[in-house]
Amino acid sequence: MVLHRRRVVAEVTPKYPGIRITTNGNQIVSYHTEARITQGGVFYPITPSTEMGENYQLAFAEGVLDVFGNPKIAIETEGEHAAQGGAIAYSMTGHRTVNFTSGQGIVYGLEQYYHAPGKLSTMVLEVAARALTKHALNVHCGHDDVYAALDTGWIMLFAKDSQQAADQALILRKVTELSLNPGMNIQDGFLTSHLERTFYKHEADLIREFLGAHDDIIETPTEAQRILFGPTRRRVPVMMDLKNPMLLGPVQNQEHYMNGVIARRDNFNEPILPMLEAAYEEFAALTGRHYGLVSEYKTEDAETVFVSFGSAAENIEAGVDYLREQDNASVGSVHINVLRPFPEAAIVRALAGKKKVIILERADDGLSGDNQMTREIRSLLSKATEIHAVGYESDIPGIAPGDMPVLLSGSYGLGSRDFRPEAIIGAYEYAMGLIARQDGRTPADGAFYFTLGIDHPYAVVADRTPSLLPEGSVAVRFHSIGGWGMITTGKNLSEVIGAIGEDLISQHEELDEFGRPKEIIHVSANPKYGSEKKGAPTSYFLVAAPERVRVNCDLRHVDVVLCPDPKIFTHTNPLFGMKPGGTFVWESAEDPDTVWQRIPAQYRQEIIDKNIRIVTLAGFKIAREATDRPDLQLRMQGNAFLGAFFAVSGMLEEYNVTPERYHDIVRAQYVKKFGRFGDAVVESNMEVMDKGGSMIVEVPYGPVDAPDRSSMRLPALETCDGCAVDIPLPVP
Template identity: 25%
Template sequence: MARIKKTMDGNTAAAFASYPFIEVATIYPITPSSPMAESTEAWSVGGLKNLFGDQVRVYELQSEAGAAGAMHGSLNAGALTTTYTASQGLLLMIPNMYKIAGELLPCVINVTARALASHSLSIFGDHQDVYACRQTGFAMLAETNPQEVMDLTPVAYLASLKSRVPFINFFDGFRTSHEIQKIETWDQSQLAKMIDKDALTAFRKRALNPEHPTMRGSHQNDDIYFQNREASNPYYNALPGIVEDYMNQINQKIGTNYQLFNYYGDPEAERVIIAMGSFCDVVEEVVDYLLAKGEKVGLIKVRLYRPFSVEHFLDVLPETTRKIAVMDRTKEPGAIGEPLYLDVVKALYGKSKATIVGGRYGLSSKDTPPASVFAIFDELKKKQPKEQFTVGIVDDVTNLSLPERSDAPDTTPADTISCKFWGIGGDGTVGANKNSIKIIGDNTDMYAQGYFQYDSKKTGGVTISHLRFGKYKIKAPYYVKKADFVACHNPSYIEKGFRIVQDIKPNGTFLVNSQWTDDELSEKLGLSARKYITEHKIHVYAINATDIARRIGMGKRTNTVLQSVFFTLSKIIPQQQAIQLMKAFAYKSYGAKGDAIV
């Protein structure tokens, strides 16, 4: 099936793939899930129709608890209903989630998995929130990147409707939700063919109706409560097969190979990592590198986390496996192991003699680059690897962290052009870079990826944009460490001593926006940076975009000036084509403010 390619982030992909299946969306905004609800509402107001020929009805409640309660009521009334949330917002939905699952009401909660407030608040991503819901009775489906979000979100809706088991459909907050990629999209007509019409009719008939009154939510004593609680077992037993069937239907349509658990690596691997979420793409890159070196390694990607199908898991685990590292993106203080680790231990109990160890990574979106994966595989080489460990940090308190090599190999595909932009929140750098990705992704045959690193202050804080472009699909969900092009849009970062120049590859390009003379710039860079520039033959360019922006009436927003310079210096697309596309995006972004602003 030919699919249209579009450049979008994970949130937009989730909203795009969920909109056709829903009639009602009950929402309450929370970072980083809000764009899903915003897109849904915008499309509804714009007249977009779902698979049933109607516009989705969107209702904003006064809290996430209200959104879950309204969803529960809407489902009982026979409307296909969804919501979007994360973190503490998801926790506020838990009481209603027990009811929805207990009453076998099909629905999907789309979650941009995010850290929970503990010793402090964090708005960034990990799996603490979804793990906290694994006991509610909701099935749980995980995606790795924006393309998988687009491809697999329909599975959650289709399988929920047929099985009557509600779903949490989740992917990593910020790392996937806000990562922009060029992906292939669905045609609604293809999705419509997969809906089980008998299941849909049965769902409608179960709706509460004063003409046909039924009793629900009654009080039960010990004589029957336990038996009725167990009565849902057949539904959960059947669910893995239903999910597998829909994955196979999708595979047949778009040529993919989605399974409940996907194995990647040497079929006779001795060392295997098990994980779910965006980290799997990082592991894949390292597996490819090590396979080329003759090492027997592999990865198991968990897609259907609940119910956990031991049968399907064992089918993909190589019989040659001797060491296993199970990686969890959470921490459960006081537990003998994190959730996925304990699931794997139980799944393999009495069935494998492999050594199983557990690791933690990526809490609060902590970057987990290939160096961390190399450290895990190196640890698995040991006769007695650590039973519990962390990667990506230096733990000098309990000494659980694995040492990571500073000279770890670069596993990014050789043809990939990597770029890094240092800006300040509110200066337009992030917005300009988002436009640049879409300009390149939607107007060339190149693939594009963009990720935007903020600090919690947002406006006024440091922003670093990580962009990659290439001829092949880009799956590198980690920061750019060595770039072909680096731009410093805020010269104060040079004065503050940020190591910006050292991020540039040999013969790379460095662009500085400043009001300094050449001699002043040289002095500000300092001896170490000047030495690096000379030894690595870095091409340095300077522009006073600040004065140019003021002169042409743009105030402090230097983004358009610097975006023009980027296209001129990078030569990714011809300069004149880039300028015309930039003008088109300016009209799209600011047209509502009038021609004078544009």
């Protein structure tokens, strides 16, 4: 790939385009955002938000000040209930405060949420959304934890990726401090919280200009607040002040309680949406990143639109492009950025006049007529038809009867169930009446509910299985064992590729639409975590592409499989989904003929037909030569596979990266990760990586009917004369 030096100037270069970093969703929200704007974090670890608390604690331990020069406190409490109560209390002392939680942590602390708005808390709860424990425990992504808190009176924003989550951390913070109402900033657990990508962290000057300091004196923004505070007030009021005490949260009886509840509607709740709209517009003007109450993708001419929130939206947008290109489909996508206050007018404007609306939810409420968000949208559109029929003035546009769309509701992705391209296409084909559910019913039969990704009578799926990855992508899948350092290896690989991309950017001057250096290599990497973890099979997925990677699912169109698990064929088919001409790198110190016999006979013809390249790497042997510590041998084995990836993938040659430059980039990453342990540790990791690239062994194709020794077992013990036991030698 030849990189041409040319400058493309954005039409309007934003003042604060961001600072390029490669990290994951938890880290950009916590370490790179909340730790730079708050004076306190009160939290309790719960998967998958634990890393956010850990990173906030790290910032505290490092003595990181906020961008205004203030120190912070970091408190890990005895549980989520205590964390939520402590965070609310600290926010009422006039400090910017954050808590991090997920799943059961939300519902455990749920009692605490209801009283915070009435006490004018301005805190922010950072959420990595997780499925609630129902018939079984699951620590992966679901939206029922968020649904459980919809009626608590908190502002709730939902991000479709972690860049939006980091940006909305600022936008939400600004609005909580204007409205004096706490908020939740939500991203999908694991699917975005742990997804490694290139992001843009906020410049310190952006934070200072957009937010201002917590102790600034500002003009009081609403009449109700002016009654309480006067014409000006502190940006984050000191509600609990020993020098100026006031009564908060008293006991109220029949004469007073309802007055206060209903008074919040017009005095505090109704101003929030205009404040959000203004904050979104101001942020867009400063950064060039536009969100708004809802985000629309190719909806102008669309007769059918998907509605979703969270990471599904980007997958759907890739599916929209595919359907438009392949089927000439009139289809688009709407992502709801604001769940509370529910942005009724914006949603009606987005959906009015569409023929069909496909609402996908990462939840299922089998005892209700519809799932939660489908109920709200159905109710809203009915309200809009009433407004049209009666003809009264309203902020909500009226909908004529002929402009009322048909609503279809689908459940998907519960507990991070894989959300695949064929599911998106299947949902569209079902809405169009092109396919039926497994039970044979269609929308024409009144079956407006369906499910995706599982075997069920209500399930739909398309026959087509495109990857939806950008042209020129390199897709990588790891197979390893929990505790062997695969996740660390995957993160290292993604960060090395990100650093290579950064180095390439420095060699040319092409700019993107925001006036930033244009990305050359887009990275998207995520592990498939499991509650079993240590000792059990695990996998990790990574894509490097010349364009943004919008698909976040298990990869079934794979260029390179890295397999540190020598017994992989005893429990998994690692060749599944490999593209013709792909490369399989397998842990083994055996000779090529034996390796071929270790491959189950039923897969050998497929390998030959698809021209799959088989290479082995004695990663354990390399690691044992580098360290005598067994725990490090397991983890350093993965480092050898990092070197093997660059040896077999052709990426360095594709992007004209010289061996010398490659080594400099990798060394810089290892110094960053391991430098605190000394130069010897850095050098040993470099040695393992180098050998991983140079010690791969090609495995030529053998006979399809060669002996099948894939069970990895010795011959069974046989009894001989008398009681003696003869243990035969292994077959050579």
